[in-house]
Structures are given as structure tokens and as C-alpha cells.
Amino acid sequence: MSYQSLPPAAARLYRLLAMHPGADFDADLATALDPDGEELLTTLAKAGLLRASHGDRYSFSSLAQGHALQQLHRTDSAAEQLAALRAMVWWYVDRAIAADKVISAQRWRLSERYADVPAFDGDDAEAMDLLEPDRANFVQVATAAYESEMDDAVLALAEALWGLYFHRQLYADWKTVNEVAVRAAVRREDKRAEARMRCQLGFRHYALDDFAAARAEFVAAVAVEPADHPRGLATDLESLALAHFSLGEHAEALDCIERAIPLAPQDQQRALLSHHRARVLSALGRYDEAFAGLGAALKHTQDKGDRYNEGRVLASIGETFLRTGEPAKAAAELGRALAAMVEKRRMFQEAVVRGLLSQAHEQLGDRAAALDEARKAHAILHVLEHPREPVARQRLDELS
Structure with a gap:
């Protein structure tokens, strides 16, 4: 035909x-x-x-x-062509939003589009699998929408793709889409959106261990965030705290967290801030305070059924036990953390936990188990092409 x-x-x-x-x-x-x-x-x-x-x-x-x-x-006609392009762009936005409502169920959003889109019928891993075949398309759609001055669609799409990019470590896509989104927010003169997009872009740098670049984006987000948006400022400060912490700037990290806690309106956000505060206290050697904060954060995640963040808190508890010289307790908590990360298919966090488990086994004198966990951690980081891969390889060489 x-x-x-x-x-x-x-x-x-x-x-x-x-x-x-x-x-x-x-x-x-x-x-x-x-x-x-x-x-x-x-x-x-x-x-x-x-x-x-x-x-x-x-x-x-x-x-x-x-x-x-x-x-x-x-x-x-040109009008018919634009209408068709808009229809396709919004189809992609709605698909991403439906998945994100499952992937990042506890996250607050700016886009009003979320109220009109039903959540995907499946779990978070299935929701990410739904989006994976359209990875390249999402990048192209964001660019096409920006070129057609569909800034609201660009911002909604970038916000909706956050969970996919964060959990699946899609660094190149993450960078491109969020850089376009920052430009869209600036063109739209939407300060709230600009702050959120800068935070998302900053976390891409953070995920790649470029903590100085992450700090710069988070500082910019804090600077641009409107005074009448405390929830956004709490997120900006939380993000900045993580960059400070990773750069060894513990006092600055603690200050950001203390400023953010009273601004956070959600129990979930306050619980995450409490977890970060406990991590800083642990690094400062204030272990009693750290364990108290981690225990409260763990209870919150378990009460909410938030398996991913439960695993994150368990990993922090295990790391704190390593610092206090209690490797057996560390191994027990890290084993629980590992089960959560494997269950949720969070590859990078699995690698982090396996690295800590390797340290616990080494301190317990089980060099074979330490080598096994180090080998598995290195394999994941190699697949992800993560900057920590050379460090993981060096540890493998040392254990071998």
C-alpha cells in the first residue's frame, strides 16, 4: 500500500x-x-x-x-504541527510523572501536572523499567520542548525524571535534561523552579563525587530560592549540607542542617534531615547522639515502609559501628542494608554497602569474605563507570 x-x-x-x-x-x-x-x-x-x-x-x-x-x-499548517508536537511532549511528561509518583512517592513537587496524572500501577523498579526504553527520547523531547518554548513541559519532565536518573545513575542524560531545565526556568523567570533544577543538577555532580561542583550548584539554589518557599529552601540547604559533608566541612554541614530542619514541612523531609545530622555527628565522633538520631530515622523509614531509605539508614548505623570499633555489629547492620539495596535494585548504594561490609569482614579477620565483598563492589562500580572504580580496584589489589 x-x-x-x-x-x-x-x-x-x-x-x-x-x-x-x-x-x-x-x-x-x-x-x-x-x-x-x-x-x-x-x-x-x-x-x-x-x-x-x-x-x-x-x-x-x-x-x-x-x-x-x-x-x-x-x-x-504550522499550528497543526505545533499542536501535534505539544501532544507528544505532554505524553512523555505524563508517562514520566506516572512512573515518578511510584519511584519517588514521598518527594514534594512543583509541577501542578502531578495532580492530574494517575500513578503507574506497579512498584518502583517496574516504573523505572517502564521509562528505560525511552531514555534517549526523553533527552530529545526536553530539547524539542525547550526550542518550542514549552518551558512548563521542560520543567515538569525534568522534575519527573529525577528518580530514574538518581537511582539508575544515568549521568549523561541527567546532565543534559537538567541543564536544559535550568535554562527554561531562567527564561521563565521562575525562581522556585530554577532552585529545584539547580539542586537536581547539583546532585548529578554529587553522584559523580564532584563535590565542589555540587556545592556551587547548591549555593546557587540557596541564593535564588524565594523567601516565601521554605520547603524549597529546606531542600536546598539539605543538599548543600551533603556537599559540605562530603568535602569534610562538617561544621558547615551541621549548620545547613540545623537551618533546614525548622523549614521542612514534611515528616519525610525532617526524617531525612535527621539522618544527615546523625551522619555528621558520627563523623565528628559524637556517637551517642549519632546513634540516637539514626534510631529515630530508622523507625520513621520502617513505619513508612520506605525500604530504600531504611537501607540507607542501616548503612549509616553500620558505618558508625565501624567507627566505634565494633565490626560484628557493623556487619549485622550492613547485611540488613545490603538486603534492602539488592531488593530495591539500587546498584550504586549496593556497591557502597558492600565496600563497608568488606571493611567489617577485614576487621573481623575474615579476609576471604572481605575480598569477596570488595570484588562485588568493584564490579558494580566498573559497570556504572563511576569515579570510585579506581579506588575500589586499588582495594581489591591490596586485599589480594
């Missing part, structure tokens, strides 16, 4: 899909352009104008896409 023989609705979909920002797309995307979109995709595939692939995804050949674009510019 040729293009000229297509039913009008199929021909229209063929033309509009040529504008899609990305190499391939999920079949459900077509419903954003036509209520019968999925049926029309079958028509286009049978006509040889689209290629169907595994996972109910479709793509153009370069020749077909060129032809579709040619027909688009001949047939559809």
Missing part, C-alpha cells in the same frame, strides 16, 4: 509522527495524536511505512521519515 492509498487518518498520523523527537516510540504514543492511534500504526506497518519492533515499539526508516516530513510540510 502506498501513502496515496492510506485512509486519511492513517496518512495524517504518518505525517505527524515524522516530527517525533527520537528514533523509535511506544505504540501508546500514537493515541496522543489520534484516539485510534494504535490501530492506525498497524495499518502503517502493513503498508511498509513504519517498522514494528520488540516491545510494541515503532520506528521510521530514514527514507520513510524524510517522505513523511515532506508530506507534513505540504499538508499540515
Whole structure:
């Protein structure tokens, strides 16, 4: 079947899909352009104008896409083309939001779009798996939306992708999307959004152990945050505290946390701040205070069923036991932390916990177990191409 023989609705979909920002797309995307979109995709595939692939995804050949674009510019007005692009962009935003409502269930948001989008029906790992096939598309969509001055969509998308990027360590995508989002917030003169996007970008630097660059973004977020947005300022200060802590600036970290706690309106946010405060106290050798804070934070995460943050707190308890010279207790808590990270499929945090477990086993005199955990930690960091990989490799060499 040729293009000229297509039913009008199929021909229209063929033309509009040529504008899609990305190499391939999920079949459900077509419903954003036509209520019968999925049926029309079958028509286009049978006509040889689209290629169907595994996972109910479709793509153009370069020749077909060129032809579709040619027909688009001949047939559809600029207003119709923009409306179609907007429909596709918002389809991606809504898909990311639905997943993020599961991935980052306790996180506060700026985008009002969250109120209108139902949550994905699955757990957080399944929600991230849902988004993974569209990783490249999300980057292209953010860029296309920015170029079309759809700043509200850019900001909503960047906010919604935070959990995916943070937990799956998608560093390149994270950088590109959030840099575009910062520019969108500045162009929109939206100070709250700019602060949030700078925090998200700062955490990308933080995740790669570039703590000085992270601190610079967090300082900028604190500076730009409006005075009438205490929840945002609490997040900015919390983020800045983590950068200070990682740079060994413990007094500055503690000051940021103490400033943030009274500003935080959510129990979840206050609990996370209490966890960070306890980590700083542990590093300062104030162990009784640290254990008290960690115990309270652990109870909160368990009461909320927040398995990921429960694992983070357990890791901090284990690390504190290492500092107090109690490796057996450390190993017990770190074993519980490891189970949580494996269950939640948090690879980087799994590597961190295995590194601490290796230290505990070494202090207990079990060199074989220490080597095994160090080897597993190194393998994860190698796969993630993380800056800590050389340090992990050096530890392997020392244990070997």
C-alpha cells in the first residue's frame, strides 16, 4: 500500500509522527495524536511505512521519515504541527510523572501536572523499567520542548525524571535534561523552579563525587530560592549540607542542617534531615547522639515502609559501628542494608554497602569474605563507570 492509498487518518498520523523527537516510540504514543492511534500504526506497518519492533515499539526508516516530513510540510499548517508536537511532549511528561509518583512517592513537587496524572500501577523498579526504553527520547523531547518554548513541559519532565536518573545513575542524560531545565526556568523567570533544577543538577555532580561542583550548584539554589518557599529552601540547604559533608566541612554541614530542619514541612523531609545530622555527628565522633538520631530515622523509614531509605539508614548505623570499633555489629547492620539495596535494585548504594561490609569482614579477620565483598563492589562500580572504580580496584589489589 502506498501513502496515496492510506485512509486519511492513517496518512495524517504518518505525517505527524515524522516530527517525533527520537528514533523509535511506544505504540501508546500514537493515541496522543489520534484516539485510534494504535490501530492506525498497524495499518502503517502493513503498508511498509513504519517498522514494528520488540516491545510494541515503532520506528521510521530514514527514507520513510524524510517522505513523511515532506508530506507534513505540504499538508499540515504550522499550528497543526505545533499542536501535534505539544501532544507528544505532554505524553512523555505524563508517562514520566506516572512512573515518578511510584519511584519517588514521598518527594514534594512543583509541577501542578502531578495532580492530574494517575500513578503507574506497579512498584518502583517496574516504573523505572517502564521509562528505560525511552531514555534517549526523553533527552530529545526536553530539547524539542525547550526550542518550542514549552518551558512548563521542560520543567515538569525534568522534575519527573529525577528518580530514574538518581537511582539508575544515568549521568549523561541527567546532565543534559537538567541543564536544559535550568535554562527554561531562567527564561521563565521562575525562581522556585530554577532552585529545584539547580539542586537536581547539583546532585548529578554529587553522584559523580564532584563535590565542589555540587556545592556551587547548591549555593546557587540557596541564593535564588524565594523567601516565601521554605520547603524549597529546606531542600536546598539539605543538599548543600551533603556537599559540605562530603568535602569534610562538617561544621558547615551541621549548620545547613540545623537551618533546614525548622523549614521542612514534611515528616519525610525532617526524617531525612535527621539522618544527615546523625551522619555528621558520627563523623565528628559524637556517637551517642549519632546513634540516637539514626534510631529515630530508622523507625520513621520502617513505619513508612520506605525500604530504600531504611537501607540507607542501616548503612549509616553500620558505618558508625565501624567507627566505634565494633565490626560484628557493623556487619549485622550492613547485611540488613545490603538486603534492602539488592531488593530495591539500587546498584550504586549496593556497591557502597558492600565496600563497608568488606571493611567489617577485614576487621573481623575474615579476609576471604572481605575480598569477596570488595570484588562485588568493584564490579558494580566498573559497570556504572563511576569515579570510585579506581579506588575500589586499588582495594581489591591490596586485599589480594
